[in-house]
Amino acid sequence: MKLHYCYLVLLLLFSCNNKEEQSTELVNKEEQGGLITKEAVESLKYIDYILDAKAVRELSSWQKYNELEALVASVKEADLTFFKDNHEVLKTFMDDLKTTIPEAANTPAILARLKIVETSGYKLEDQLMLTQPKPKEVLAAIKEFLVSFSNLNLQINKKFEKESQNIQKP
Numbered sequence: 001m002k003l004h005y006c007y008l009v010l011l012l013l014f015s016c017n018n019k020e021e022q023s024t025e026l027v028n029k030e031e032q033g034g035l036i037t038k039e040a041v042e043s044l045k046y047i048d049y050i051l052d053a054k055a056v057r058e059l060s061s062w063q064k065y066n067e068l069e070a071l072v073a074s075v076k077e078a079d080l081t082f083f084k085d086n087h088e089v090l091k092t093f094m095d096d097l098k099t100t101i102p103e104a105a106n107t108p109a110i111l112a113r114l115k116i117v118e119t120s121g122y123k124l125e126d127q128l129m130l131t132q133p134k135p136k137e138v139l140a141a142i143k144e145f146l147v148s149f150s151n152l153n154l155q156i157n158k159k160f161e162k163e164s165q166n167i168q169k170p
Contacts, residue, residue, distance in 0.1 A: 049153040113152040
C-alpha cells in the first residue's frame with residue numbers, strides 16, 4: 001500500500017515538473033517568434049496588386065523599388081526585423097526611394113502613393129517600438145503598409161496603361 005502512495009507522489013511530482021517546462025517553452029517560443037505569425041499576415045484581407053509587364057520593364061532600373069518589393073515580401077512572411085530599432089535606416093531608405101524615382105514614373109500621383117507608403121512604414125515601426133505592442137494593432141499597421149504598397153503598384157500600372165493608349169483628338 002505504501003508503495004502505491006510513493007508511486008502516486010512521484011507521478012504527481014513529475015507531472016507538475018512537465019507543466020513548468022511546457023509553460024517555459026511557450027514563453028520562449030513567443031519571445032523568439034515575435035507576436036505576429038505568417039498565418040496571421042496571410043489572413044489579412046486586401047487586394048494585392050502587382051506590377052504589369054510594361055511597368056516592370058520601365059522600372060527595372062529602379063533599384064530602391066526592388067528593395068521595397070523585397071521588404072514587402074519579408075513583411076508578408078512576418079519578418080519585421082527591418083522596422084525594429086532601425087529608424088535611421090528606414091528614413092534613409094524612404095528618402096532614397098523618393099529621390100531615385102525614374103523619370104518615367106515621376107508623377108504627382110505616384111509621389112503621393114510613395115508618401116503614403118513612407119507614412120505607413122513609420123506607423124508600423126512605431127507600433128513595433130512599443131514596449132508591449134498589441135498584436136491586433138500591429139496587424140492593422142501591417143495591413144496598412146501592405147495596402148499602401150499595393151496602391152502604389154496600382155497607380156504605377158494606371159500611369160503606364162494611360163500612356164500606352166493612343167487617343168486621337170479630333
